[in-house]
Amino acid sequence: MSIEVNGKTIETDEEGYLVNRADWTQDVAAAIAKADNLEMTDSHWGLIDAVREHYRKHQQRLKCNDLVHLLGTHLKKTPHEVRHDVNKHLYQLFPHSPEKQIAKIGGLPKLLPADTE
Template identity: 45%
Template sequence: MPITVAGKSIETDEEGYLASRTDWSEEVAKEMAKVDNCELSQNHWEVINFLREYYEEYQIAPAVRVLTKAIGKKLGPDKGNSKYLYELFPYGPAKQACKYAGLPKPTGCV
């Protein structure tokens, strides 16, 4: 099901993940979030940008446990916990944040 951003149609899979990572932009992320009735705050962007950097380094989208631990190391224990991440991404921190970051669905996510 494609989404439309700035008049351009962007292909996504049946779960809303980008068909091509090269289509990602902040505007695309905002549109995806709007579909989920989510407005992206600075805290959301910290996680999204962290995920994009993580993917660039490891070529894999982290599962939620790995994400939580890695966020804690980089952004501090107040942000590296499940409660905080689920408040930001109620549909699942790894799944929802990776989708907004233009990354593939994390391994092990249903």
């Protein structure tokens, strides 16, 4: 499969993840989001940027619980205090699965079954 972005063909797998992560740009991310029926806002981009930065530093994706912890720390609250609100917000932004959609739009590796345990 593939998507067209700025006159260039970008290869994706059957689920829409980039075949070559080096192809990622904000324009590519916006095209992937559009294919998922998402219109990117500053909130979407902020999460994408934070998760990409974490991956760049640690070569590890953030799981949903890690996202809750990261956002709770940013808000200076314990994860328990913000868990419900953050989960609700994440699913409002990325309704099909925050972990999967953030990874896909962010050009990160696909979530594997072992990653969900």
